[in-house]
Amino acid sequence: MLAELNELYQQAILRHSRHPQNFRALPEADRTAVGNNPLCGDHYTVFLKLADEQIVDLSFTGAGCAVSKAAGSLMTETLKGKTVSEARNLADNYNAMLRTGEVDEQLGESQSLAGVHHFPTRIKCALLPWEAMRAALNSSTKEVSTQEVAG
Amino acid sequence: MLAELNELYQQAILRHSRHPQNFRALPEADRTAVGNNPLCGDHYTVFLKLADEQIVDLSFTGAGCAVSKAAGSLMTETLKGKTVSEARNLADNYNAMLRTGEVDEQLGESQSLAGVHHFPTRIKCALLPWEAMRAALNSSTKEVSTQEVAG
């Protein structure tokens, strides 16, 4: 019991949830999207600054649980400097990791969320900022409606 | 089994269902009402001719099963010449008879419907023409809507 809890709430996750990185709006962002979980009310906005096909900066704001907030924080670290297509692939790998528990080194710090796979009801939390990021990548406009990314 | 069936479908009932009495419209009627059983589609119209507070003539038309048709036919025989308040009382007695099986001599020929009480799903059939009659008595206008008397 406590073993699994400790795997979910690793030190890295607790730290990032208390002191999230890149937790701010990015006024000069090229892309923005809101991710909203209608079942619990958690919501994040993700901001992307692109140059050519590269994510040169990203950040997020919003509110949610330790898992979603840490996931957002770690995501910004994982994705900074990646190309758009790399980011899409990483999102797929991340999704797979949450479901299977198998880590992918490419995910860098975000690997610490692998423990979520023991807690299927929390997968949506860990996905929320990533889904918002994906919606931002896909959006031509600056904002997508919450439904589009609703879990 | 057959004993109860024979009690329900007495000779009088079979005869009246095949050859209903007063089975016609009464153009000079003072009161008319339609009785409709929404669950099976059976329906009767009852016609009353009143003088002072007396039913000087009554008749019915419509379609339904042996029980409802015989009940209508026997009702016209039972009620001809009765006062309005006697008819209301008899309708109450008739209702009670269908539920308990206890006969009331005042009901005359209509007593042969007492066997219906063994067949609770058929009570509505035996009541249908009587309910239309009651609706006709209560109506100031010449017609009541089917819902009013719907089983």
Place this chain on the structure above:
Amino acid sequence: MSGWEKLRDDFPILAQRVHGQPLIYLDGAATTQKPRAVLEAMDRFYQEDNSNVHRGIHELSRRATLAFEAARDRTAKFINARESAEIIFTRGTTEGINLVANTWGVKNLKPGDVILLTEMEHHSNIVPWQMLAERTGAKLAYLPVTGDDGLLDLKHLDDLLGPKVKLFAFTHISNTLGTINPVAEFCARARKQGIVTLVDAAQSAGHRPLDAQEIGCDFLSFSGHKLCGPTGIGALYGRRELLEAMSPYQGGGDMISSVDFFQSSWNSVPHKFEAGTPNIAGAIGLHAALDYLAAIGLDQIAKHDAELAGYAFEKMSRLPGIRLFGPKGGRAGVISFMLGNIHAHDVVTVADQYGLALRGGHHCNQPLMRKLGVESTARASFYFYNNMEEADRLVEVLKEIQRFFGE
């Protein structure tokens, strides 16, 4: 048919006497009996996993949500939907049709538009459209039934599918006539004109293989209780494209994305159409019923129904003075009839005393009854747990009834 006899043991209710006679249940078109496996699945859920769905994190809630969504997946597979999101859980066929009328219908119909139905529709596939017509100014039109043989007049179909028609809604199998309609053909012809189609599958679901993609319909509605499942659960299939564009149905929990005091936004499909706590145990019972039927084989069930009904129909046709409704061949397991001048209620009352459960009345087909010139009919409907001996007994009892009423 000995494999079929064994299945009867799954239905404890059939092993009873009624008025001292062995029960012969020939009223499956109204509701079917339930095998033990279905009751056990619901009991197990209530005794082990019961919790509310979708909003919870704790273990029971996780299990309940998984089981509920697995039931949706199973239902999607049952009718071969493209994806589970195309399955909306309802109370039954009737609610599914009302849902379409109140969402798709209200949004897409204008005064003068036409809703095409057929003359053999159940009240559940007539009244919602009358109410919608009243609300929107649309009109109803009907594809005629040819007569006692219970076929639809296909010659007129292309004429009727005119430019004003926005929706064509029809039953797959008639609950009175036993007719099996060529629904894939209906859908193909309607689609050519850009007309949306709805299939009332109340009588076909659970009686034959059902493939919504092959049929090519836009909507399809059926009830759990008519295919060995519990009461209070059914499913509406809708093509995702249409579901996405539809406004929500009822307001409440689970169907929202976000609620504010003065406005709200909607959740994704199918949740947008499922406000409030759903019939969770009902969905789980439906899942068990679909598994049970699949284990027997829906094509086998269809064959069995047809054989039994064909056998009974042929024997009944030899009774003097009987009037049989519906097609002579290629029919489903539903047989409506008039025994001379004996009213259906009287037939059914006497049959009941012999242990036979028949239905008598208008079968929620009043307009069809008027068209056929009757007030009501008696009806025997067969399912896989019925057998030849019961069909024989039916014919014997009908003879007794004729004797009893002296006809």
Place this chain on the structure above:
Amino acid sequence: MSGWEKLRDDFPILAQRVHGQPLIYLDGAATTQKPRAVLEAMDRFYQEDNSNVHRGIHELSRRATLAFEAARDRTAKFINARESAEIIFTRGTTEGINLVANTWGVKNLKPGDVILLTEMEHHSNIVPWQMLAERTGAKLAYLPVTGDDGLLDLKHLDDLLGPKVKLFAFTHISNTLGTINPVAEFCARARKQGIVTLVDAAQSAGHRPLDAQEIGCDFLSFSGHKLCGPTGIGALYGRRELLEAMSPYQGGGDMISSVDFFQSSWNSVPHKFEAGTPNIAGAIGLHAALDYLAAIGLDQIAKHDAELAGYAFEKMSRLPGIRLFGPKGGRAGVISFMLGNIHAHDVVTVADQYGLALRGGHHCNQPLMRKLGVESTARASFYFYNNMEEADRLVEVLKEIQRFFGE
């Protein structure tokens, strides 16, 4: 409390371990557990009497109809309706409210009319009115919640019950705050202005004696699954006078008096509002649940809920950094809280590992959450099968959680 301990044996589900720990189910406000008597009543129905209702003459159909209507009588007695015809069976609270919005509401509201709600309503008692406002041009207004103590601001009630208000709809007990509202007073004040009232009794039905006539409301809606009954069944009470004047809800079988190809007339109440095959077994399960609760005594249950919640509330209030919502005294068995800065999801996830089933989220109260300045809360809800040891364990586990997250 030893009598209460014996009752726990009626709930097989409670005797299980979750993550190796004894299950402590504190999520009754979402859905309650079901006693064996309820499951047995439904099983017995399916194994002995199952048939469709209302339209049949045969023996099973007679028994099913009797049982279904007996459930309606029992429900009428439960809330002390004047007569059984004032009870409409629904899927649950949400459907009952939507039914009123779509029938009474559509007929009686005009542009500029006001629907008064309170800020503590469940989405099920907000969204249907938003949809109705959109359809009719009516507006919404809200009676405010004063703050964390979760009381309604009664000083403003008479001002808010102005001449434009046509409907006042409010919850009896808040599913987040545990507040018990003075509903009889609300109804009396509204009635003086000729305003129609609707009580959302989802959280009070089964938790305390409920008397619709004493409350003096026009409509009252509740769910079976929140009072030991099955999912998929609930009841809407409506005063006959209003029901008579209302247009029907859904179209289909059973709700009609007569159907023709182009128009229909409606059956009498309550059948006018119950189209299609109802959740027959669900109604029978509801009947058994109401009998079960009556045998315990609803006043006893209310007392037990209050004692247990009062005890837990007091102990919880001593935890450092906890924020408790709802009134300090006179409360129902629902306690919402924030454990310092720990998000509700994290509280509930850790609690689950200790065998505790709590709920975390917005509890379908998003507008209230915003008003209170939180995204979500954690919630423990108690019912008669919970006990003091479980309350103690809850407090211990909350301490563990604080330790775990270093708060």
